[in-house]
Amino acid sequence: MSTTVLAFALRRTGATLLLLLALSLLVFGLLYLAPGDIARNLLGTRNVTPEALAQVRALYHLDEPFLQQYWRWLSRAAAGDFGTSIRTGGAIGPMMLDRTGVTAATAGLAFLLSVLAGVPAGIASAVRRGRWPDRLLAGLSVVGVSAPGFAVGLLALYVFALGLGWFPLYGTGTGFLDGLWHLVLPAAALALGLGAFVVKLTRAAVIRELDQDYVTFARGRGLSDGTVLRVVLRNAAIPIVTSLGLMVAYLFGGTVLIEVTFALPGLGSLMEESVLFKDIPVVQALTLVVAAVVSAAALLVDLSYLLIDPRVRARTARR
Amino acid sequence: MTTPLLAVRDLRVAAEPGTIVAGLDLTVAPGETVAIVGESGSGKSMTVKALAGLLPDGVRASGRLEIGGTRLDLGGPRSSWRGVRGSGMALLPQDPFTSLSPVHRIGQQIGWAVTARRRTGRVAALLAEVGLPADVAGKYPFQLSGGMRQRAAIAAALAADPGLLIADEPTTALDVTTQHEVLELIADLQRGRGMGLILITHDLRLAHSRADRIMVMYAGRLVEEGATADVLRAPAHPYTARLAACDPPLTRRLPVLATIPGSVPQPFSVGAACAFAARCEFAVEACRTAEPALTEVSAGHRTACVRPETAARPDEHEHHADEEAAPPPEATPLLTVEGLAKRYHGAAAPALAGVDLELLAGESVAVVGESGSGKTTLARCVAGLERPDTGRVVFHGSAAGPRRLQMVFQDPYSALNPGLSVGTSLAEALAAAGRPRSEVSELLELVGLPAAYARRRPKALSGGERQRVAIARALAPRAGLLVCDEPVSALDVSVQAQVLNLLADLRRELGLTLLFITHDLAVARQIADRIYVMRHGRVVEAGPVTSVLDSPAHEYTRRLLASIPAAH
Numbered sequence: 001m002s003t004t005v006l007a008f009a010l011r012r013t014g015a016t017l018l019l020l021l022a023l024s025l026l027v028f029g030l031l032y033l034a035p036g037d038i039a040r041n042l043l044g045t046r047n048v049t050p051e052a053l054a055q056v057r058a059l060y061h062l063d064e065p066f067l068q069q070y071w072r073w074l075s076r077a078a079a080g081d082f083g084t085s086i087r088t089g090g091a092i093g094p095m096m097l098d099r100t101g102v103t104a105a106t107a108g109l110a111f112l113l114s115v116l117a118g119v120p121a122g123i124a125s126a127v128r129r130g131r132w133p134d135r136l137l138a139g140l141s142v143v144g145v146s147a148p149g150f151a152v153g154l155l156a157l158y159v160f161a162l163g164l165g166w167f168p169l170y171g172t173g174t175g176f177l178d179g180l181w182h183l184v185l186p187a188a189a190l191a192l193g194l195g196a197f198v199v200k201l202t203r204a205a206v207i208r209e210l211d212q213d214y215v216t217f218a219r220g221r222g223l224s225d226g227t228v229l230r231v232v233l234r235n236a237a238i239p240i241v242t243s244l245g246l247m248v249a250y251l252f253g254g255t256v257l258i259e260v261t262f263a264l265p266g267l268g269s270l271m272e273e274s275v276l277f278k279d280i281p282v283v284q285a286l287t288l289v290v291a292a293v294v295s296a297a298a299l300l301v302d303l304s305y306l307l308i309d310p311r312v313r314a315r316t317a318r319r
Numbered sequence: 320m321t322t323p324l325l326a327v328r329d330l331r332v333a334a335e336p337g338t339i340v341a342g343l344d345l346t347v348a349p350g351e352t353v354a355i356v357g358e359s360g361s362g363k364s365m366t367v368k369a370l371a372g373l374l375p376d377g378v379r380a381s382g383r384l385e386i387g388g389t390r391l392d393l394g395g396p397r398s399s400w401r402g403v404r405g406s407g408m409a410l411l412p413q414d415p416f417t418s419l420s421p422v423h424r425i426g427q428q429i430g431w432a433v434t435a436r437r438r439t440g441r442v443a444a445l446l447a448e449v450g451l452p453a454d455v456a457g458k459y460p461f462q463l464s465g466g467m468r469q470r471a472a473i474a475a476a477l478a479a480d481p482g483l484l485i486a487d488e489p490t491t492a493l494d495v496t497t498q499h500e501v502l503e504l505i506a507d508l509q510r511g512r513g514m515g516l517i518l519i520t521h522d523l524r525l526a527h528s529r530a531d532r533i534m535v536m537y538a539g540r541l542v543e544e545g546a547t548a549d550v551l552r553a554p555a556h557p558y559t560a561r562l563a564a565c566d567p568p569l570t571r572r573l574p575v576l577a578t579i580p581g582s583v584p585q586p587f588s589v590g591a592a593c594a595f596a597a598r599c600e601f602a603v604e605a606c607r608t609a610e611p612a613l614t615e616v617s618a619g620h621r622t623a624c625v626r627p628e629t630a631a632r633p634d635e636h637e638h639h640a641d642e643e644a645a646p647p648p649e650a651t652p653l654l655t656v657e658g659l660a661k662r663y664h665g666a667a668a669p670a671l672a673g674v675d676l677e678l679l680a681g682e683s684v685a686v687v688g689e690s691g692s693g694k695t696t697l698a699r700c701v702a703g704l705e706r707p708d709t710g711r712v713v714f715h716g717s718a719a720g721p722r723r724l725q726m727v728f729q730d731p732y733s734a735l736n737p738g739l740s741v742g743t744s745l746a747e748a749l750a751a752a753g754r755p756r757s758e759v760s761e762l763l764e765l766v767g768l769p770a771a772y773a774r775r776r777p778k779a780l781s782g783g784e785r786q787r788v789a790i791a792r793a794l795a796p797r798a799g800l801l802v803c804d805e806p807v808s809a810l811d812v813s814v815q816a817q818v819l820n821l822l823a824d825l826r827r828e829l830g831l832t833l834l835f836i837t838h839d840l841a842v843a844r845q846i847a848d849r850i851y852v853m854r855h856g857r858v859v860e861a862g863p864v865t866s867v868l869d870s871p872a873h874e875y876t877r878r879l880l881a882s883i884p885a886a887h
Contacts, residue, residue, distance in 0.1 A: 129376070130376060212417060213412050213413075213414060213417035213418045214417065214418055214419055214420045214421075216373055216410070216412060216418075217410065217411075217412045217418040217419070217472065217475075217476075218420075218431070219371075219373055219404065220371050220373055220404060220409060220410025220411075220412070220476075220485075221404065221405060221409040221410065221432060221475060221476045221478065221479065221481075222403075222404035222405020222406065222407075222409065222432060222479050222481075223405070223431050223432060227431050231420050231423065231431075234420070234422055234423065235420060235421065235422055238422075308422070309422060310421075310422055310459045310461075311421060311422075311459070311461050314459070314461065314462070
């Protein structure tokens with residue numbers, strides 16, 4: 001049994017690597033899909049002289065065939081060398097590494113906040129289906145899902161930072177606690193939409209389970225409400241975990257706007273600056289990294305099925 | 320009678336559109352079995368849900384319940400059932416495939432009702448009591464067969480030692496041999512524990528073989544109650560009599576099955592009248608102006624009919640009309656199946672392991688077997704919906720394409736496209752055979768539906784009407800062979816009889832050949848000339864219906880026959 005599970009894990013990991021390979025080809029192709037001459041694009045806003053163009057062509061080996069260029073880029077990227085930024089001229093790898101901390105902290109905090117608040121709220125809402133707490137939460141989560149993160153961020157800045165002065169206006173602060181304090185507002189703004197989404201999907205998953213026969217049977221044979229809820233949650237965990245994996249992709253989209261709004265020097269704001277500056281090598285590197293993180297999350301979700309769902313475990317073992 | 324275990328007075332259930340169950344009194348003594356019998360729409364399921372305090376949102380109950388010294392108001396808050404469910408009563412649901420949590424081990428699920436200290440020993444004892452090996456405790460529901468799951472569910476229901484078990488169609492989802500075993504198990508447990516049992520069923524025959532008393536419900540009202548023998552020997556309500564007559568007999572073939580015309584009305588649409596009056600051949604003015612009260616016809620036997628003397632069984636005159644109604648089949652073979660084998664991907668055993676079958680033109684052949692016997696796979700291979708691994712399906716004769724063969728499926732609720740009107744569905748099938756839309760009304764007439772039904776959507780039709788539409792659709796390309804996969808098993812008994820009669824009529828009129836898949840030997844007896852009995856992907860016995868069912872040669876066929884509840 002355990003060997004088949006291991007084989008499954010290896011197969012899924014292999015599939016994820018293949019997917020990433022395909023994605024990297026697309027990402028590298030971006031360079032060629034962008035309108036205009038590649039060498040000119042790579043020059044960015046620098047002066048376009050024949051010498052500069054020739055230098056860029058030589059530096060990026062633009063005269064070589066496409067696949068050879070791709071291979072050169074990929075093998076270096078795999079080692080952490082993503083080339084140099086057009087905008088700053090610095091190495092992209094260390095530049096991204098510098099900025100990862102802020103983004104990871106903001107996104108992680110937001111993820112934690114939305115799950116810790118959203119899952120219990122969704123459960124409470126499902127259990128009181130149709131009554132006023134459920135309606136209230138449903139209304140609030142519609143607002144949460146539809147309010148754009150940056151707008152909520154601006155509002156929060158205005159009220160809590162500018163008006164009440166409870167939180168700092170911008171920056172990352174120094175030290176752990178100060179840093180955390182600086183990240184509360186951005187994380188909360190990011191968590192609002194996410195949390196509302198978690199409420200909605202938790203509520204739907206729990207309600208679907210509450211309507212199952214096994215719940216009627218559990219009640220019908222006298223099990224306490226607490227026991228019944230535990231059984232329901234164990235079953236509802238399967239769709240909830242799946243969706244939490246999908247949320248990782250959403251988080252990265254959200255951080256771009258939030259980091260810009262709160263002037264946080266993270267990967268999101270790096271992405272924004274690089275896109276505005278047409279700093280294609282940085283955009284490529286960032287896209288590849290995000291794709292890797294999202295794929296890894298999907299892989300983790302797949303593997304977690306083995307833990308939560310014995311039916312999947314059995315099906316895997318049978319193959 | 321001793322002091323009752325359960326006494327219910329004036330149970331009523333109502334929802335938004337109106338009354339669902341109107342005023343029911345019910346008592347159960349320790350060790351007694353009371354069967355509540357009714358077709359879909361009779362309100363029997365809502366009755367038990369009300370008893371257990373498990374009505375869905377938006378449905379309210381009223382009335383008083385007394386069980387083991389505890390009194391409670393049926394309209395009270397859900398918390399008033401605390402302490403009643405579990406040790407007082409336990410509800411056993413119908414479908415063992417959905418009644419257990421799929422991600423918890425059986426032992427855990429049984430153990431939830433037991434305090435942690437005694438858990439392991441108690442779970443083992445309960446498993447032994449329902450005849451399951453101890454290692455089942457460590458298994459998940461999906462690793463067990465239907466019968467084992469239902470045994471596990473029974474063990475879970477008994478974990479808190481209820482005085483009363485309420486079983487809602489406990490064997491409907493099971494195979495006939497398994498049904499028999501589970502019913503025997505419940506009877507044994509009942510004897511051993513002195514437990515009362517409320518058995519909810521649509522099957523009069525099953526009620527007859529298991530219950531001490533029977534209550535018959537129709538459109539939310541109790542129409543008859545009494546000792547089992549009284550109710551079935553001398554039914555005092557015409558509905559009970561007709562319902563019993565609709566049940567096809569296993570031992571002989573009727574040229575025409577008794578049916579009940581029309582369909583069950585919504586309980587809240589009846590008003591001050593007998594709910595059955597519209598379908599009753601004996602109805603008089605008094606039946607339509609006031610709701611008949613329950614009156615006693617003999618000791619303990621009560622009926623809600625103003626003319627109980629008329630209800631006697633419909634006489635047998637129609638039975639000897641013409642014994643051999645079907646035309647003698649021509650000797651030319653229409654279809655030959657040779658050495659068909661099929662194994663589904665990842666399955667441990669093959670679905671089909673070498674099946675030979677022959678169909679003569681104009682013949683009706685039944686394939687019977689339990690779940691996993693391969694009968695449905697056989698039908699799908701014949702229809703070209705599955706590709707066999709080895710073996711051949713050979714059609715003789717000239718017809719090709721849709722003209723050759725059509726299929727009728729089990730579930731009329733999912734077999735029709737809910738987004739299309741009946742007329743459009745039929746017109747599509749007609750167009751596939753190059754026939755004009757104008758023939759839709761002709762098709763509807765053929766299956767006994769008014770032409771106006773063409774405008775309706777499947778949602779507005781009853782189960783029986785939908786199955787008629789599905790049959791009409793199969794007839795649209797003028798197919799010579801109909802492959803019917805359990806076409807009546809999802810229908811109520813009275814509707815089942817209508818559909819079987821329709822198929823027999825169509826066969827006579829159009830000279831159809833039928834390949835009829837069923838698990839029900841009594842149905843096979845009514846519809847088929849020849850019968851194939853399948854088990855584990857093989858044909859174990861084949862021959863004319865009369866010889867196979869009257870003098871079965873194979874041990875398995877004998878076991879199938881012995882499992883059927885005794886005929887009344």
